Amino acid sequence: MKHPIKAIIALLLRLYFGYDFLTAGIGKWKSGFDAKAVSGFLKGGLAQTHDALLASKGAAAAAHANVTDTWGWLISHVFLPNAGIFSVVVKSGEVLIGLGLILGCFTTLASFFALAMNFTFLLTGTVSTNPQMAIGFLILIAMGAASYEIGLDRFFMKKLIAKCPRLGKGWLRTPFPIEQ
Template sequence: MNQWLRNNDKVAMVLAIIRIYLGYTWLTAGIGKVTGGFDTSGFLQGAIGNAQGAHPAVQPWWATFLETVALPNHELFTFLVMWGEVLVGIALILGLFTNFAALAGIMMNFAFLLSGTTSTNPQMVILTIFLIVAGANAGKYGLDRWVMPYLKQQTPMRKVFHHPKHV
């Protein structure tokens, strides 16, 4: 299954559709935040409040992180969420640094889930797992097809890791 996901051209086409769908979802959410006066402080306070009771929606350890790190720095987190969503969206749509963008996206999805927000996050996590497992095949029909080989060729460390006999 893993080889099929990583090497099959038809799978690469399906992954491109999934990638573009996820990118569009991230991009539209991010643009809505950038243009709509988004601020994380209310969301963070609500998540912290959901850490109470016998069966809290937010685990106490996560609420502690939100209360001690995120809330005091809510301006930074507002910036990171807004522009993170926009940049992940653009990268996924273009198929540029696909694996990194998918990883950044899934990290945001899990942060939202840990904060008690379900919405589309579970389905986005499931779809993103396919992109991550597929590796380079997820960006095969995108800019990664040209950018990644170029970057590999330009990397100075390439000479360190490639023995002269094998070059």
């Protein structure tokens, strides 16, 4: 192991966040998380846009909107019409991210998708633990190959890069890190 301290820190972050994502995803599958739930969440985000706040609470509240108009447009025109698809994507994504992080399988890709999911929740006006998680996932991504020294990636990442050398070059080197 080339980076034992970094590897242990990465393992602890992976296990903590992986458990959080896995249990959230399983909970959504068990609870019947569906298009109605996604629509409710998204409509809550729309209520935090400038125009919605201006109409409901006045100019003072609208000056401090939590959701940008651009994101509100995406919610209205992309996410809400496809709420059923996004309900499956969210709960499946949380389970897959959780498993990937816990097992150390495609660790940096799981971290990237978890980061994207956290930013999506933040952009929709939900703070919760998302900022702390985003920082944790940025740390995992920045650790590169050390983030998978303790996990399944350790056994097959070099073989994968050897079979597909393009994965280890350019910008793809970030999600598929290997030690030189």
